[in-house]
């Protein structure tokens with residue numbers, strides 16, 4: 211017997227009615243992005259592996275162990291064998307596209323958003339999948355367009371607070387930090403390297419490696435036994451230069467003026483190497499271990515790191531799967547989708563007329579479920595009661611007279627309605 215095939219570990223099928231919630235989240239995000247003048251960008255789902263190695267960073271968990279990478283063999287002499295990777299995140303692709311299409315030449319800030327799947331070979335658990343969806347946005351441009359301004363950071367954070375509010379997500383926390391300029395980070399890395407020498411022997415093997423290659427990544431460690439050691443390490447705030455301190459102070463002042471609450475988290479360095487200055491996460495207690503609803507920050511050197519012009523930027527990505535989990539937990543009983551009417555043809559010879567009636571009503575914007583004339587009336591009623599607010603019965607008499615029988619389930623009321631008035635009647639709520 212052949213083996214039954216299932217969705218691959220860490221991937222999922224999304225089914226109705228849950229997909230309605232996904233669509234609602236995406237529609238809300240698009241409407242908020244439009245109000246802040248963001249336009250949509252769609253980049254390819256796979257890219258040259260080198261793009262992620264040079265942006266996200268070789269030493270990060272993402273690049274060192276979580277990417278889906280393969281050798282794409284040349285199929286013609288004009289092609290070359292290339293290492294390709296399913297995108298683990300979208301910022302690198304957006305910045306690559308910014309460079310490739312010379313978007314900086316416009317002299318304007320580019321405000322771009324994306325919605326789509328990302329891939330990481332992580333250990334699957336609640337809120338963590340190998341294929342997951344991100345809703346993200348990036349603000350990037352030449353410094354002359356104001357791309358370095360702390361106002362941009364504050365505006366992005368204020369937009370996120372608005373978006374979460376409009377989605378109906380309550381009880382989030384904004385955690386904020388500054389990882390400083392590239393020079394600040396280099397200095398902090400040296401401070402950390404020195405501070406790790408006497409303690410690293412008691413830490414996990416990953417930390418022992420990171421302490422040499424990229425000490426900042428030690429702060430990402432999740433091993434419980436290492437946490438008390440990490441808590442005693444020097445904090446990055448003490449390595450920031452004056453310009454970075456002033457930038458961060460301007461971000462927090464603008465947030466306070468806008469009434470956006472935040473807490474400072476000294477350990478928030480984020481698991482990707484491209485960050486400079488502001489880093490942030492919005493967390494939610496209802497999510498358990500994977501509590502980050504979204505993460506982001508500034509990446510002033512990313513464009514240059516992948517061969518582009520100077521183009522500071524800031525952005526974020528929200529885990530759409532985690533937004534869905536949070537909303538499902540909040541809206542304890544998900545409302546069942548109910549259609550306006552179920553059309554029950556009496557006998558198979560009425561099926562064609564029922565299709566014509568359904569077409570007429572749907573074209574007027576009503577949500578209609580179409581039964582089948584082979585059903586006995588009792589079965590039609592049972593099916594209609596589960597999915598629709600009303601049932602419309604269509605037999606030979608109704609077709610001839612143009613007067614239909616409509617039953618409203620909520621009130622039990624049965625009415626005769628003319629075909630001309632049917633759409634208006636079905637649009638009223640049951641209590642009207």
Ligand code: HAM
Nearest residue numbers: 299301338339342502503504505506507525526527529
């Ligand atoms: P990230 O923190 O790696 O940042 O991911 C952002 C969000 O994606 C996380 O906070 C989480 O909600 C969601 N996420 C990440 N991995 C998974 C997973 N395996 N399953 C489900 N959800 C997940 C970035 O990706 C950056 N590109 C964000 C950014 C944009 N920074 C600047 N611009």
